[in-house]
Amino acid sequence: MNWLNYHHLLYFWTVAKEGSISRAAASLHLSQPTISGQLRQLEKSVGSKLYERHGRSLRLTEVGQIVFEYSDEIFSTGRELMERLRGTQQGGSQTFTVGIPDFLPKQVAFRLLEPVFRMPQKVQLICQEGKLTDLLAELAMHRADLILSDSTVGSQVSVKAYNHSLGESGISWVATRELAEILRPAYPLSLKGQPLLLPTQNTVLRRSVEMWLERQDFDAVVSAEIEDSALLKLLAAEGLGIAPVASIVLRDLQERYGLYPIGSLDGATMQFYAISVERRVTHPAVKAISESARSQLFRV
Numbered sequence: 001m002n003w004l005n006y007h008h009l010l011y012f013w014t015v016a017k018e019g020s021i022s023r024a025a026a027s028l029h030l031s032q033p034t035i036s037g038q039l040r041q042l043e044k045s046v047g048s049k050l051y052e053r054h055g056r057s058l059r060l061t062e063v064g065q066i067v068f069e070y071s072d073e074i075f076s077t078g079r080e081l082m083e084r085l086r087g088t089q090q091g092g093s094q095t096f097t098v099g100i101p102d103f104l105p106k107q108v109a110f111r112l113l114e115p116v117f118r119m120p121q122k123v124q125l126i127c128q129e130g131k132l133t134d135l136l137a138e139l140a141m142h143r144a145d146l147i148l149s150d151s152t153v154g155s156q157v158s159v160k161a162y163n164h165s166l167g168e169s170g171i172s173w174v175a176t177r178e179l180a181e182i183l184r185p186a187y188p189l190s191l192k193g194q195p196l197l198l199p200t201q202n203t204v205l206r207r208s209v210e211m212w213l214e215r216q217d218f219d220a221v222v223s224a225e226i227e228d229s230a231l232l233k234l235l236a237a238e239g240l241g242i243a244p245v246a247s248i249v250l251r252d253l254q255e256r257y258g259l260y261p262i263g264s265l266d267g268a269t270m271q272f273y274a275i276s277v278e279r280r281v282t283h284p285a286v287k288a289i290s291e292s293a294r295s296q297l298f299r300v
Helices: 006-018 021-028 032-046 062-090 106-118 132-140 177-183 204-214 229-237 247-257 284-297
Strands: 051-054 057-060 094-101 123-130 146-149 162-176 195-199 221-226 243-246 259-276
Touching (some): 006 032, 006 062, 021 032, 057 062, 094 106, 094 132, 106 123, 106 146, 106 243, 106 247, 106 284, 123 132, 123 284, 132 146, 132 259, 146 284, 162 177, 162 204, 162 229, 162 247, 162 284, 177 259, 195 204, 195 229, 195 243, 204 243, 204 259, 221 229, 229 247, 229 259, 243 247, 243 259, 247 259, 259 284
Parallel strands (some): 094 123, 094 146
Antiparallel strands (some): 146 259, 162 243, 162 259
């Protein structure tokens, strides 16, 4: 095969996305025999079967899955190109929709998104907050361009997405200035009996903190479990306990909340990722986030 017929590839991709030839035909305003014929031509070009019949449904073969992954990236990139050209030609701004899981620290999200506002192109930023599973559904339906997260999308998730590492941060305990100054000299033993304000279960930060606590010589006193990261910091700022935070935002927390570091959690870290449908990062806003995170925010 020396060249690829992109019309054939489009029909194949649409069938895979729609789930059947009949729905693809309706979407493309073509007859079913026409699409079936184009699929056979594509299979002849690649030299392999792309679909197998299972009852009344079609299922991708191993080669078909490979072709689908590449075609999905090709047409997603084409859509992004047209959106960018429309914005350039109209002198308008390009929309950039970012999903932010409710457990992601807001200061981290802010620091990651900050480079978008310094881009030479006009970009209208849209932030959506919610559960990671819901945001992944938005990403799969191309209603979101990116998800910022502290965990990766595993193979068990049906959504086709790629994890792009942004960097790693340590974890630190913070409290009001007065309390931090009292606890800092004898840290970590000084935490014994202190009220801990922790994120809720099943978050990366909570798991990292619990693993660290298991290695200490004192029993932790958990005063509250807070899902909202901003509320957790407000409680700590009112002197109601001490809280774990990503070390990369310590300066921000000191300025905004008056929270000061007590000490770091040795061996405990947080990873941050940009999750997108792009195998290779090409979206200008995603590139700005990735490059800034690696060169400045997470710079060692």
